[in-house]
Structures are given as structure tokens and as C-alpha cells.
Amino acid sequence: MRRVRRGGLLEVPQLTVAQGFFPSTEAFRAAYEKVRAQTLRMGRETVLGERLRQTLQSAPAPRSREETSAAAEALLAAWTADYEKLLRPTPGTQEMLAFWSARRALAVVTNSLVPGLPQRTLERYGLSRYFRFVLDSASHGYKKPNPLLGMEALSLAGMGPCDGNRVLAVGDRHDIDIPAALDLGMHVLHFNRRPGHTSGSVASDGTPVIHEWSEFR
Numbered sequence: 001m002r003r004v005r006r007g008g009l010l011e012v013p014q015l016t017v018a019q020g021f022f023p024s025t026e027a028f029r030a031a032y033e034k035v036r037a038q039t040l041r042m043g044r045e046t047v048l049g050e051r052l053r054q055t056l057q058s059a060p061a062p063r064s065r066e067e068t069s070a071a072a073e074a075l076l077a078a079w080t081a082d083y084e085k086l087l088r089p090t091p092g093t094q095e096m097l098a099f100w101s102a103r104r105a106l107a108v109v110t111n112s113l114v115p116g117l118p119q120r121t122l123e124r125y126g127l128s129r130y131f132r133f134v135l136d137s138a139s140h141g142y143k144k145p146n147p148l149l150g151m152e153a154l155s156l157a158g159m160g161p162c163d164g165n166r167v168l169a170v171g172d173r174h175d176i177d178i179p180a181a182l183d184l185g186m187h188v189l190h191f192n193r194r195p196g197h198t199s200g201s202v203a204s205d206g207t208p209v210i211h212e213w214s215e216f217r
Helices: 012-016 025-039 048-057 065-086 093-101 115-122 145-154 176-184
Strands: 108-111 133-136 168-171 187-191
Touching: 012 025, 012 048, 025 048, 048 065, 048 145, 065 115, 108 115, 108 145, 115 133, 133 145, 145 176, 168 176, 176 187
Parallel strands: 108 133, 168 187
Antiparallel strands: none
């Protein structure tokens, strides 16, 4: 999946200002980043709804616990609706998945701020049928590059923690996906959707690179 580029929090900062929680979007972003930094320690994944709740609790204009929780849920619903509209399958995705699913077992292991969102997105585009399972960090509790998420994926695939060499991990985040897979002994392939950042078919660290799904056959 690819996402049409916009700010990661979309309209959430503006909504918190409109609701009187923060005096400016900058104030909200500063409070949110503080909460985010705290929740990312030890590689744990804290779902977006909880991050928003904690951020609103730290607002200079605090509300009751019930009002804060309700506002966080409403912000999460608004963010999810907007975010889902921005997701699009990368060109060639369905053809690539049809090719490989007939030859190998496929799975999705991804970082996500909302439990179940990757599964729902795949279902919306008719792509979930190609995968044996979808494992997202929001549902699991740990995010890549923490190896616990990958170890759970191996278990779901019927493999042990030492069976990583039987797996090819394809990721679009070279800084996150590739180290996470290598730590478990997996083979790796970097799907770089910005070919101007890497020339040739091998990255500077030796990681194989593709720029379009048509190259992955």
C-alpha cells in the first residue's frame, strides 16, 4: 500500500485547537511528540487512540476524564476515516500478489497505529485473499524493528525462531523493515518507491532493491 502524502496526523491538530484543548497546532504537536517518545521506548506500540488520550490529558485546558476519552475517540475516528481515504495499492500490486501467492505462502507483518486497520484496508481492495495472515503491531503490542513481532509472525507461519532463513522479507522502510528481518536471519528485499534515492539494484549496504512490483518475479 502507498499513502498519498499529507501530514501524519492529518486534521487532528486543527481539531484539537477548534475544540479548545490547545491554543495552537504547534502546541498540540509538541505535546503529542512528548507522549509519542515516551510510548516508543523498548519498541512497544501504543495505539493512536491511547496516544491521543494522553496528549489531551496534558492539554493546558484539561477536561474531565470522560470528556477527554470521548474527544480522543472522536479524533481517532476522524483520523481513521481520513487516513483510509489516502491509502492506495501501489501499481502492479495485485498482479505481483497473484503471481507469488500461487507459488509461496504470503503474509503481512506491519507497523500500525490502529488495530486491524491493515486487514480492513486489504479487504477493501480485495487483496486479503492472497495472504495467510496479517499481523499488525497495534494488535500485537510490539513494533518493528523489535524482534518480538517477527517472532510472532514466524510462529503464525508454523516456524520456529531459528527458521528465519526460510523467509524472504520485503519492506519499503529500509531503516525499519530490513534490520528487523536481518535480526531474525531472514533474506531481505527493499521495495524502494523513490528510485532517485538508490541507484542500481543493490543498496550501499548490499541489500537488494526493486523500484516497481514488476521487477519482483
